[in-house]
Amino acid sequence: MYATVNPATGELVESFDAATDADVEAALSGVAGSFAAWSGRPLAERAAIVHRVADLFEERADELAAIITLEMGKRLEESRGEIDIVAAIFRYYADNGATFLADQELTIEGGRALVQKRPIGAVLGIMPWNYPYYQVARFAAPNLVLGNTIVLKHAPSCPRTALAIARVMADAGVPEDVYVNLLATNEQVATMIDDPRIQGVSLTGSERAGAAVAARAGQNLKKVVLELGGSDPMIVLDSADIAATAREAAASRMGNMGQACNAPKRMIVLADLYDDFVAGLVAAMGELVPGDPTDPATTLAPLSSLAAADRLVDQLERAVAQGATVHTGGGRVDRPGAFVEPTVLTDVAPGTDAYREELFGPVAIVFRAGSEEEAVALANDTPFGLGSSVFSTDLERAQRVADRIDAGMVYLNMAGGSQPDLPFGGTKRSGIGRELGPVGMDEFANHRVLRIPAS
Ligand SMILES: NC(=O)c1ccc[n+]([C@@H]2O[C@H](COP(=O)([O-])OP(=O)(O)OC[C@H]3O[C@@H](n4cnc5c(N)ncnc54)[C@H](O)[C@@H]3O)[C@@H](O)[C@H]2O)c1
């Protein structure tokens, strides 16, 4: 099931044997057995190793970028950009870990108390293909600095990436039983969640996978962090230059070929700007040129796999059958590989599939809103609650609208994107918990209380 398949051509490059049950047992005993020594090392030593992880990502940037471009089709320039943020995340936790983990003193009735953040043991990470290094970094960096040990199960389409990360970890000095990569099956994941040597599990991926993993973790009374899908609204209230706003919307939507959980997928535009916005968006989407993702001239890369392209086109066909209007795109690009045309849809009605589903690819849906009120109602009428954005020349107006959005993140006058020092996560079916920022280090920490009597 683990294989490197080039989505730009559909060619199978290499397949990999999945882990054996003996590999799973060795991984579990390794990460559990190494916990005492790893968590017992001075924090500064762990941080120094994590710093070295950041350095190695940068030193190997070209090689590492080429691997993800081959395995999931990202444009090489974007792959290099991913390495930059990965290095920044490892450095952020290495530099700030001591501050984030400092004891918190509480004045309480009858004395005082300290809240001490302590590691909990071995944790399991299950990661997707869309940002194959970055997703691992968000999970691994805080946990390694905190003192937890890690079993990492990557996406079946990213085995070379998974092995390259493990090599970086080992070469940086992370002991081999502290970060263990496992090409595990879903059944083996379930076995690991059941195992008392695993203390918690973090999954980034689809709702389906999140629900399966959370159910298993729940049966075992184990902590989960879930970073799942999104259908982020981008509300445009007013604009000094609606053509520029539309171009910006297209750029944000098309990052990673639209395969970002927090891309603006539903654009909600006030009626007076709507026609110009749609025209600008259609023009910007229409400029993209398909090609080899390793070629710097390419602006339209393939999706991550032929299956992903088929799934998206099926969603588009259903949308049209259910009444949506296609302004540009709507199908596969006529060439080999997992290419899908950049697509703009309108007239997506409540009750239709496209109104509620996440469209994970180069598709923007635009809604016309008659008022701020209606824009907010449309924005919140989704099972998801990951990111969102509000655009206006009047920041107070934007903030007033932002206050009414039910999402984990609301950005003003920018859409999508993330940075190491900014917490990331969602409400509703977009997940549970947060990654990045100071809180990203809290999820798998025991917030242990030390009560000290008044003297
Ligand atoms: N919120 C976020 O931070 C975030 C970030 C990136 C991607 N995503 C979401 O991820 C999805 C795309 O990723 P994907 O298609 O790789 O997701 P996916 O759920 O198919 O796979 C994610 C990981 O879960 C594993 N998995 C799948 N089913 C499992 C099961 N039953 N038991 C154990 N493991 C299982 C996969 O093998 C893979 O490693 C989109 O919905 C996207 O929005 C969310």
Ligand SMILES: O=CCCC(=O)O
């Ligand atoms: O796919 C989700 C993460 C993308 C990002 O953090 O910018």
